[in-house]
Amino acid sequence: MDLKEKLLSSFMAFEERIDVNTDLHNVRTEALKNFENKGFPTKKDEAWKYTSLNAVLKNDFSVFPKQDNAINYPDVKKFFLHQIDTYKLVFIDGIFSSFLSSTTHDGIDVCLMSSALTKPKYKEIIDTYFNKITNLDDSLTSLNTAFANEGAFINIPKGKVADKPIEIMYLSTGNEAALMVQPRNLIIVGENAQVQIIERHQSLNSNPVLTNSVTEIFAQERSITDYYKIQNDVQTANLVDNTYIAQKGHSNASVHTFSFGGNITRNNLNFYHQGERIDSTLKGITIIGDKQHVDHYTLVRHATPNCESHQNYKSIFDGSSTGVFNGKIYVEKEAQKTDAFQQNNNILISEKATINAKPQLEIFADDVKCSHGCTVGQLDESAMFYMQSRGIPKKEAKALLMYAFSNEVIESIRIPELKDRITKLIASKLGVNIGFDL
Amino acid sequence: MLSIKNLHARVEDKDILRGINLEVKAGEVHAIMGPNGSGKSTLSSVIAGNENYEVTEGNIYLEGEDISEFAPEERAHKGVFLSFQYPVEIPGVSVTNFMKTAINESRKANGLEEMPANEMLKMIREKSELLEIDRKFLSRSLNEGFSGGEKKRNEIFQMAMLEPKLAILDETDSGLDIDALRIVANGVNKLRSEDNAVIVITHYQRLLDYIVPDFVHVLYNGKIVKSGGKELAYELEEKGYDWIKSEN
Numbered sequence: 001m002d003l004k005e006k007l008l009s010s011f012m013a014f015e016e017r018i019d020v021n022t023d024l025h026n027v028r029t030e031a032l033k034n035f036e037n038k039g040f041p042t043k044k045d046e047a048w049k050y051t052s053l054n055a056v057l058k059n060d061f062s063v064f065p066k067q068d069n070a071i072n073y074p075d076v077k078k079f080f081l082h083q084i085d086t087y088k089l090v091f092i093d094g095i096f097s098s099f100l101s102s103t104t105h106d107g108i109d110v111c112l113m114s115s116a117l118t119k120p121k122y123k124e125i126i127d128t129y130f131n132k133i134t135n136l137d138d139s140l141t142s143l144n145t146a147f148a149n150e151g152a153f154i155n156i157p158k159g160k161v162a163d164k165p166i167e168i169m170y171l172s173t174g175n176e177a178a179l180m181v182q183p184r185n186l187i188i189v190g191e192n193a194q195v196q197i198i199e200r201h202q203s204l205n206s207n208p209v210l211t212n213s214v215t216e217i218f219a220q221e222r223s224i225t226d227y228y229k230i231q232n233d234v235q236t237a238n239l240v241d242n243t244y245i246a247q248k249g250h251s252n253a254s255v256h257t258f259s260f261g262g263n264i265t266r267n268n269l270n271f272y273h274q275g276e277r278i279d280s281t282l283k284g285i286t287i288i289g290d291k292q293h294v295d296h297y298t299l300v301r302h303a304t305p306n307c308e309s310h311q312n313y314k315s316i317f318d319g320s321s322t323g324v325f326n327g328k329i330y331v332e333k334e335a336q337k338t339d340a341f342q343q344n345n346n347i348l349i350s351e352k353a354t355i356n357a358k359p360q361l362e363i364f365a366d367d368v369k370c371s372h373g374c375t376v377g378q379l380d381e382s383a384m385f386y387m388q389s390r391g392i393p394k395k396e397a398k399a400l401l402m403y404a405f406s407n408e409v410i411e412s413i414r415i416p417e418l419k420d421r422i423t424k425l426i427a428s429k430l431g432v433n434i435g436f437d438l
Numbered sequence: 439m440l441s442i443k444n445l446h447a448r449v450e451d452k453d454i455l456r457g458i459n460l461e462v463k464a465g466e467v468h469a470i471m472g473p474n475g476s477g478k479s480t481l482s483s484v485i486a487g488n489e490n491y492e493v494t495e496g497n498i499y500l501e502g503e504d505i506s507e508f509a510p511e512e513r514a515h516k517g518v519f520l521s522f523q524y525p526v527e528i529p530g531v532s533v534t535n536f537m538k539t540a541i542n543e544s545r546k547a548n549g550l551e552e553m554p555a556n557e558m559l560k561m562i563r564e565k566s567e568l569l570e571i572d573r574k575f576l577s578r579s580l581n582e583g584f585s586g587g588e589k590k591r592n593e594i595f596q597m598a599m600l601e602p603k604l605a606i607l608d609e610t611d612s613g614l615d616i617d618a619l620r621i622v623a624n625g626v627n628k629l630r631s632e633d634n635a636v637i638v639i640t641h642y643q644r645l646l647d648y649i650v651p652d653f654v655h656v657l658y659n660g661k662i663v664k665s666g667g668k669e670l671a672y673e674l675e676e677k678g679y680d681w682i683k684s685e686n
Contacts, residue, residue: 381490386526389486390536390596391514391544400531400539404579407530 003057003180004039007143008032010063014147024117027131031145038139050324050356051266051295056238059208061180063147065093069173071204073100079202080167083417086198087166089152093173094181096150100169108195109155110166113184116153125155129188129218133246133272141242141268144214148184151213154197158190158220165196165415170213172237174205185215189223189251196415200230203237215243219251221275226414227255232425233262235290242268249275249304256413257284258422259294260429266295271309273300273335278307285406285422287429289318289350298327302335302365311342314406317353327372328360335365342372347379347405399430439464439635440485440604445496447484454480456660457496462604465632469646469671470639472657473679478639479523481657482608485637486520487513500604514540515547517603517634521593521610528580533592534562536580537599544600565598569625586613594625605629606637611645623648643675658682 001009011032019025040057041048069092080088087110090100096112103111116122117130131148134141152168170183189195203209219225231239239262247253259265271280286294300309315323325344346355359372379401387397403426410426413419445458454477462468472478484491485498487510497506505513528536542552553561566576569591581589590610597605607626611619626649630636638649646654646668654671656664658679663686664670674681 380526382524383526383528385483385486385488385490385510386522387528387540388510389488389514389518389520389522390540390600391511391547392540393511393543394509396539396543397511400528400536404528404530407579410530 003061006061007063008036011146013064018149019118024126024130028146028148031131031142034136034142035139035146038142041139047297047326050322051264051293053238053264056208056210056264059178059210061178061208061210062176063180065095065176065179065181069093069095069175071097071100071171071173076100076171076202076204079169079171079200081165081198081415081417081421085164087162087164088169089166090169090171091150091183092171093176093179094150094170094183108157108160108162109153111153113151113153113186114149116186117149122153125188129186129216131216133216133218133244134214134242135244135270138242138268140212140240141214144182144184144212144242147182148214151184152187153185154187154195156189156193156195159192160190161193162195165198168197168199170201170211172203172209174203174207176207178208180210180212183211183213185213187215187217187225189217189219189225191220192222193220194224196226196228198228198230198415198418201233201237201239203234206234206236209237211237211239213239213241215241217243217245217253219245219247219253221248222250223248224251225253227253228413228415228418229255229257229267231258231262231265232260235261235263235292237262238264240266240268244270244272245280246272246274247278247280250277251275252279254281254283254412256409257296258425259284259286259288260425261288262292262294264293267297269296269298271300273302273304273307276304276306278304280307280309281412282309282311282313283409283412284313284315285409285426286313286315286323287402287406287426288321288323290321291319292321293323295324296326297324300329300340302329302331302338302340304334305336305338307335308339309341311344312409313344314409315344315346315355316349316402316405317346317355318349320350320352322353323355325355325357325374326360327358328362329370329372331361331363331365331368331370333364336367338365338368338370340368340370344374345405346376347402348376349379396432399427399432402430403427439501440637441499442485443497443499445484445498446494447480447491448494449480449491453494454491454660455484458660458662460655460662462635462637464635466653467630467636467638467649467651469651469654470637470657471641471643471654471671471674473683474641476657477660478657479608482520482606482637482639485606486510486518511543512547514600515544519597519600519602519605521590521597521605521607523609523612525581525589525593527582529582531580533576533578533580533595537562537596540596541599561599565595568598568628569595570621571595587615587618590614590622591618594622598625598629601629603634604637605634606639608639609641610638611640611642619645619648643671646671656682658686
């Protein structure tokens with residue numbers, strides 16, 4: 001039985017565990033129908049031309065993990081931003097771990113999707129927001145929606161500022177031979193509210209994992225949302241991340257994606273503008289090697305006047321790694337005075353590495369400022385010689401240059417401890433220990 | 439200190455150095471002058487170990503050791519320093535952190551412990567004062583957005599920090615106004631001693647008013663075609679390079 005059939009047949013088993021007499025259930029069954037019609041994306045789909053899930057889908061994934069997987073905090077501490085106090089939503093093999101988590105309902109809600117989906121007090125919020133900005137055509141998003149049950153639920157009410165960052169951590173124990181998980185996150189950042197969120201997916205051994213994650217973020221008027229994704233998983237972990245962000249007027253939302261590991265990583269990042277004076281930031285650093293594959297598929301849909309978007313993706317490819325950058329900026333006719341910027345710089349260190357870069361601008365307004373730039377190159381030899389001539393060995397010089405290359409993105413991380421963590425991750429990824437903390 | 443014997447080098451398929459012989463003793467300052475395209479910058483790059491140039495014949499000795507096959511960083515660890523004509527910008531790495539890395543890598547290569555932080559800071563303070571460098575400047579990204587003069591001053595600051603045995607200044611005077619030139623030259627002069635040597639590569643005689651050479655060599659077509667004392671620089675200034683070209 002292939003994975004698609006397995007998923008379709010397990011939906012009935014899933015229905016036995018949930019309340020089927022709800023509006024939500026209609027949403028789920030509709031979504032399942034779409035997945036059934038479309039199936040998993042293949043290379044024939046334009047959007048998946050350069051990323052193939054075929055090999056991954058051949059694994060015999062368990063779709064319902066066991067309930068009793070426990071992990072001790074000291075074993076996973078290093079994956080958390082442990083230098084500072086944070087709210088934590090931790091899931092082990094897709095199941096919430098109250099033991100490792102630190103939730104709150106004190107002024108803000110940092111809790112579970114499963115309780116938000118079932119408790120009457122959240123019904124209005126769920127009815128208003130759940131599955132309201134996803135792409136209903138997208139088969140993987142539909143698949144997630146069909147099985148949507150667990151994940152992070154974060155609600156920052158009007159005027160509230162989350163007093164510490166929130167970490168969303170999805171851990172896989174590897175207790176299953178192969179595991180598919182489908183986390184579903186819903187984040188509402190109210191008017192004038194602020195929040196910083198860090199999301200990470202981490203496998204603890206080398207059994208294959210396929211994560212098909214969907215995150216919806218609603219950034220209301222004048223809110224500030226900073227979202228950081230750390231993707232430094234093991235070689236057998238695969239991630240399809242579908243993130244949808246709807247922004248209201250004067251809001252500021254940023255997503256930073258740090259892709260340093262994993263087998264196949266696909267980031268579908270979508271921004272939708274629903275008001276004026278919106279500021280959107282999409283940044284990423286990708287440093288991969290071996291046979292790793294990272295695909296950034298971004299969309300910024302400018303639908304309203306006087307908004308800005310800034311995209312900056314830096315990638316370094318070693319070994320036989322492959323990368324894709326497909327960045328689409330869509331400027332609707334009404335979106336006059338749009339200021340949209342997109343930059344994608346790539347360095348290929350090895351002759352076997354590949355990048356497919358495709359910036360796409362579709363502009364229907366006539367008074368806009370849109371620019372994009374895309375480069376593919378090697379490390380600057382004159383800079384290498386300069387550093388070596390000062391006594392810095394080749395390997396360290398290379399690392400410094402790569403650090404310098406990604407610095408523009410590192411600089412805009414607004415949590416100092418995270419910035420420190422990311423620079424250290426980069427240093428370890430580059431295999432150096434130089435005289436100061438990278 | 440430095441002994442170059444019959445050095446030939448090429449880049450791609452073009453022969454640039456065609457048999458250089460040069461002896462530089464400790465305590466000496468040598469100036470290498472010559473028209474554009476004569477091979478001055480190639481010579482400095484080859485001494486420093488730039489791998490874009492292929493040495494086809496000859497050897498370079500530093501204190502008796504053949505360094506012809508050494509990587510650039512190994513030469514640096516042995517005390518070779520090249521002040522670049524066009525210093526490279528490294529965003530995200532501050533001048534201070536770059537120097538800490540460079541110094542400690544050299545110390546590591548020479549079997550020394552890392553320099554203690556307070557000693558490093560003291561040295562940075564002293565050397566930056568010598569070059570009249572503002573402290574704020576040191577926390578800026580290396581060479582990024584620096585003016586031409588700031589870049590050159592920063593090169594000499596690095597030289598002061600690394601305390602090389604052999605310093606090669608490649609067109610350090612280009613792009614400098616007269617005040618910056620004075621500061622840079624003053625820095626170099628203060629760093630001169632009986633134990634180190636300086637090679638000044640320049641197109642014009644102007645810098646040599648400030649850094650007075652013991653010897654002047656004229657490079658033309660990849661060879662040293664004339665050598666003399668500091669008066670040779672004045673002669674060149676007066677007669678121009680056509681004089682050399684017509685003789686060769």
